[in-house]
Amino acid sequence: MMTQAPALIRKSNPLTSRLLRAGMPMGPNLLLTVRGRTSGEPRTAPVAVVEVGGRRWVIGAYGDVQWTRNLRAAGEGDIQAHGRREHVTARELSREEGVAFFRDVLQPYVADLPLIGRLFGRLFFRFVGSEVLTDPERAAATRPVFELRSA
Numbered sequence: 001m002m003t004q005a006p007a008l009i010r011k012s013n014p015l016t017s018r019l020l021r022a023g024m025p026m027g028p029n030l031l032l033t034v035r036g037r038t039s040g041e042p043r044t045a046p047v048a049v050v051e052v053g054g055r056r057w058v059i060g061a062y063g064d065v066q067w068t069r070n071l072r073a074a075g076e077g078d079i080q081a082h083g084r085r086e087h088v089t090a091r092e093l094s095r096e097e098g099v100a101f102f103r104d105v106l107q108p109y110v111a112d113l114p115l116i117g118r119l120f121g122r123l124f125f126r127f128v129g130s131e132v133l134t135d136p137e138r139a140a141a142t143r144p145v146f147e148l149r150s151a
Contacts, residue, residue, distance in 0.1 A: 023082055028051070029046050029047065029048050030046070030047065030079050031044050031047075031080040031081070032047045032058065032078070033079075033080070034067060034070040034077035034078075035077070037072075037073035037074065045067040052109055055147065057105070057146065057147050058146050058148060059106075059132075061143060063142055064144055071090050071092075072144070072146075075089060075090055075091075076088065076151060079148065086150060087150070088148040088149060088151055090146040090148055090149075091146060091147050092144055092145070092146050093140075093146070093147060098143075098144075099136045099139075101136075102136035102145075106133070107133055107136075
């Protein structure tokens with residue numbers, strides 16, 4: 001299981017964060033701020049949110065990385081997009097729930113995106129691991145998923 005994002009993503013995160021803070025729309029991406037599990041200091045990372053039927057999830061696309069560990073420990077955080085900030089609680093899905101999420105939520109979500117979104121989504125998931133769209137069991141075993149709810 002990966003424990004950090006690829007170098008290209010890590011290097012581009014500061015720019016992505018600045019653009020999101022400035023209110024630039026970047027598809028499903030937003031900023032997630034969570035209290036650090038060791039330092040207690042706020043830590044902010046750009047993440048993609050899957051929103052379907054009024055429910056929202058974030059996926060640790062690169063495995064159990066720092067922001068997923070912090071969110072797991074804190075159980076809450078703030079999301080920011082388009083100049084709006086919202087406090088949320090986070091519940092990590094069980095392995096079984098994760099399988100159902102990848103199979104029943106994420107796969108249809110990507111399939112229903114407009115053409116450009118579908119192409120970008122498929123390209124992105126090839127970059128992070130095609131099993132996210134093709135093997136729900138493996139995806140759930142290697143990528144934490146959290147459901148976010150307004151606090």
